[in-house]
Amino acid sequence: MSPINVDRIAHIVLFVRDPEASAQWYCDVLNMKITARAGDGPYKGGVFMSFGESDHDIALFKAEEGATKGKEFEHVGLMLKSTSMEDLRANYAFFNERGVEIAEILDHGVSVGIYFYDPDGHMLEVFCQRVPQAGGLSQAELNRNQGQADPTSL
Template identity: 40%
Template sequence: MMVDINKVGHVVLKVRDLEKSAEWYSRVLGMEIMTRAKDFPMIFLSFGNQHHDIALMKAPDGAEMGGLGLAHVAMQINGGEEKLRQLYGRLLSAGVSINHVWEHSVSRSVYFLDPDGIELEIFCETMGLEQGMEVMRGSDGGAEDIELEPIFES
């Protein structure tokens, strides 16, 4: 029996510098800072379609990047490949280092790091849900490097 969960509601990320990270997510990804927690070092951000998508929490002093835990956060975009190319250009213009530009069997993705070394993925689907489910069941789960032409804002 399938559980009646339809999406990931939000992600909480531990970061070294709350204000620096909140500014980066706002400037680079266009997120709105919704609120700052009153009694706890935490900032909530939204892409505009729900009250918050990402919350940033102050990590303990001396926290190391990498290791166990979260591998990456994937964010689906609307607008297809053209919008992905625009966001890719925005990342490059902001000086963000790109880890990968990949074609998956059901999507195209750009992977990059936030200021705390947390890997983020923006992606667009390349087919509808039913076809994507069928393709995914028969895929090897791999990815191929692709050339994606960025679109830069003028």
């Protein structure tokens, strides 16, 4: 058995064109707070952000000039604390009010997610977990439905 026992994704670091502008977007759209700014050194100008308890959940570092960004990964999934579809609909309405570019809404059986883009083209997902993760229930359902992802509306 492997000694690795990952509990969750602790943080992600994104290269962005303008860390301060992107940080403001993450504050406005995802209700994050800035916890620190990088001083001197290779990450000078970087911004560290949190959803609440963590020292940082997302860090934003300045990309090199001319770098193609937004395609380093497929997407980052952000589980909402609430399991209410009404809360997910409220998130959707909020995104629309803010002019957030929505890619799609998918029903995975275990969850329903809104996929959207940040100002640098990184795709993110906020999702409502519908099948409990405890006791392996969500893993069993995802296996049963073979990871289906059907387009849906809210």
